[in-house]
């Protein structure tokens with residue numbers, strides 16, 4: 240449908256007086272009607288034997304009736320109509336381009352800071368929502384090992400997988416070329432799902448020529464999507480693919496890093512078979528506490544690493560002390576206590592572990608300031624260290640040691656209560672006890 244309203248245009252361009260003058264000059268009558276027959280303008284007394292259509296491409300905007308000289312008015316009107324149309328088209332194209340650039344800029348700004356595939360996919364959905372109408376959307380990631388496309392994020396929280404090549408999304412991923420299917424019922428590739436839909440638009444997420452996933456949008460109405468909307472979706476898919484791939488690389492690197500850290504921690508457990516599983520349990524208890532007190536994801540990450548590595552400094556403690564079956568002498572215990580500082584020294588050259596050093600160094604500090612190595616008290620001790628102190632002590636008390644049997648859960652819980660406010664942060668003890676009591680009832 241045309242964006243040109245003939246009556247408004249004649250009035251805006253102040254053409255009516257001009258046409259009146261021309262009609263008067265040639266002594267011809269002129270009548271202008273809109274395409275629906277509505278009278279827009281009438282002037283002069285002369286006959287109106289000829290009808291001249293006012294057109295824009297294939298569309299008739301109106302008709303001018305007049306004499307032969309009226310043709311000059313038609314030339315003028317057609318020229319004005321086409322230049323107005325060009326102006327409007329140009330303005331709309333400029334606005335569309337501006338919207339596209341703003342969208343890409345917003346998307347780029349938000350997704351480059353995000354290092355989690357799922358979160359990147361959720362941000363992509365939010366940005367597409369601003370530009371394209373849909374009833375459902377999903378971002379799928381291709382797992383190269385399984386050959387399956389898995390949903391990373393979707394507007395209806397549906398998570399499923401389809402094989403590469405299967406369905407419309409699988410076909411688009413396989414061919415690496417975006418597609419619009421405006422009537423899915425007539426497409427043999429279509430696999431009906433739980434959500435009703437009639438139109439689908441699907442573009443591949445590509446890094447150079449390598450497909451890493453697809454973006455699907457769908458509507459319950461048929462024939463909703465055009466080549467223009469496909470182009471826009473493909474434009475968004477380009478930076479989206481790079482951000483998802485970056486997040487994947489980061490996740491892989493993080494997993495490798497974590498595996499290395501776990502191997503490092505396992506080396507200390509191998510020396511002392513009595514502590515088998517201690518690191519993992521301390522880490523599990525610590526994370527459960529961290530989640531209960533509402534630590535952020537980044538704090539939980541730090542807590543996880545610090546709890547895995549809290550006793551890494553024992554690598555620096557002599558076997559005669561570390562593996563001694565009987566009670567340690569004062570001197571030996573003083574040497575054993577150094578493991579907290581050794582851990583700090585061992586890990587401090589690793590830039591990625593800078594933020595967890597306090598958690599490792601201070602996991603034997605006491606809330607009342609009577610702990611080691613620095614005698615910090617209360618909030619001077621990092622939250623990670625205060626949490627690990629409780630998790631570590633609880634696991635030590637509930638595990639067998641060469642010189643004693645484990646105390647049992649109930650006695651260990653009583654010990655935590657006894658140490659609350661002196662050895663341990665009272666608030667964290669309370670949360671831990673509540674948490675573990677709940678788990679005990681469940682388990």
Ligand SMILES: [Fe+2]
Nearest residue numbers: 549550602603
């Ligand atoms: Fe320790």
